[in-house]
Amino acid sequence: MFKIAGVAREGENPGSADLGDDLLYNHGNFSNDAKYLIVELPESSTLSEAEFKEKYLREHYNKPIYFRFLLNMSKEASNTSNSPNDFDYVEGYFKIDTGLSLKTFASNGKFYGAIPMKFSDLEGGINGGKNVNPISKAGWYFGQKYLSRKVYGLPLYTNTSIKSIMNQLKSDFGAIDEIIRGPNAKLRNQRRIAKRYVPEKSWIRLLEPNDRKLGGGVRVQR
Incomplete structure (x- = not known):
């Protein structure tokens, strides 16, 4: 598993x-x-670039690549918060964009490789059809499935009074209406979920130079 050292934008x-x-x-x-x-x-x-492909990708160049990223699951953590409760590990696969070249470079005596990801359809609502990075998209699905109240900023029902419950339900319905119109777009543009990752705790699986592929089942502590 190789730690992520950074990311670059399309056209860079x-x-x-x-x-x-x-x-x-x-x-x-x-x-x-x-x-x-x-x-x-x-x-x-x-x-x-050819050596990078041969040593670290080889036949996996045209196959999905496994990733495990520590992503923000709250709006606060998209900018400043570093609370462990605001992040969670998200696993998945991305495809290499074979229409773009692999890149290699050196910096301060260290050597790096850059892999272009194939973008995915945002899906859902009026913004369906927009292309987005597959890491964040996996984070939005993870948040909807396992941390829905947290990622949408919905309140917890801790007060049992009728008035409080009605106020909370009213707030929920407003959020749910927006969810129906496009959950991924809401999580991206309003809630800013899976916008930020922790580089030292985010990895992708590549071939080791000694031809041995590292397993993805090793438990990783936060």
């Missing part, structure tokens, strides 16, 4: 300026999604 030539970039998209629009995932390579010199 990945380089040292992208290292440490922990944002997968810009909320409020459907441009500037992360296109390239950057990983540090255990090399002593810069590889050519």
